[in-house]
Amino acid sequence: MFWFKLLGGLAVAIGILGIRVISQWEKGVIFRLGKFAGEIAPGLNWVIPVIDSIYHVDMRIRTMDVVPQEVMTKDSVPTKIDAVVYYQIFDAQKSITGVENFSYASTLLAQSKLRDVVGKYDLDTLLASKDKIGDEVLTILQGPTDDWGVHVKSVEIKNIEIPDNMKRAMAKESEAMREKRARLVKASAEQEASKMFAEAARILVDSPNGMILRQLQTWQEIGAEQNSLIVLVPTEFAKILSPNK
Numbered sequence: 001m002f003w004f005k006l007l008g009g010l011a012v013a014i015g016i017l018g019i020r021v022i023s024q025w026e027k028g029v030i031f032r033l034g035k036f037a038g039e040i041a042p043g044l045n046w047v048i049p050v051i052d053s054i055y056h057v058d059m060r061i062r063t064m065d066v067v068p069q070e071v072m073t074k075d076s077v078p079t080k081i082d083a084v085v086y087y088q089i090f091d092a093q094k095s096i097t098g099v100e101n102f103s104y105a106s107t108l109l110a111q112s113k114l115r116d117v118v119g120k121y122d123l124d125t126l127l128a129s130k131d132k133i134g135d136e137v138l139t140i141l142q143g144p145t146d147d148w149g150v151h152v153k154s155v156e157i158k159n160i161e162i163p164d165n166m167k168r169a170m171a172k173e174s175e176a177m178r179e180k181r182a183r184l185v186k187a188s189a190e191q192e193a194s195k196m197f198a199e200a201a202r203i204l205v206d207s208p209n210g211m212i213l214r215q216l217q218t219w220q221e222i223g224a225e226q227n228s229l230i231v232l233v234p235t236e237f238a239k240i241l242s243p244n245k
């Protein structure tokens with residue numbers, strides 16, 4: 001009777017100790033006596049105590065911050081660039097057996113590839129094409145990480161730091177470009193205005209009445225703006241008083 005109770009208690013203990021709960025966002029990888037024995041789905045599961053060991057693998061999308069890297073661009077400008085990598089495990093077994101620490105390995109690989117890619121571009125291209133550079137790093141990362149059961153979904157360039165003297169030089173360049181555009185716009189406006197004035201003068205010369213109307217309009221504008229008195233002198237009288245005569 002004692003042995004039956006002992007065996008019954010031992011069976012209950014084994015049953016309780018073998019219970020494992022896997023969360024919805026996880027997969028369980030079982031190793032039996034050190035050898036891969038399979039994967040278990042989310043929910044309530046049972047494994048053999050002592051003999052089986054289980055690893056919980058998070059299958060959600062994760063983010064990985066790439067430590068800011070000091071890189072020399074193609075045009076010899078020192079920059080510091082950092083990025084964020086979004087990745088997800090698609091093969092739980094490979095993520096355990098294919099690499100010792102997939103997160104750390106992915107971080108080092110991302111740092112190395114980021115430096116390699118950035119070094120191929122000059123500063124202007126780097127500042128204007130962050131998305132393109134991120135896509136190129138993504139393509140390079142996807143090859144090696146697939147062997148680790150990790151799928152890199154996106155690489156986003158967060159920030160690009162450049163020296164202060166370079167910032168001042170770029171600000172001066174931008175200011176000079178804006179001044180150049182302003183002068184070109186002003187010159188274009190003056191050119192257009194001169195053409196319109198020439199056309200107006202031609203019309204006034206061809207139309208005697210038009211010249212008189214323009215003269216009257218000018219007098220009206222002078223009198224309205226300056227509140228002055230205008231004395232009209234006949235043309236014949238003005239010719240007599242002219243010093244040239």
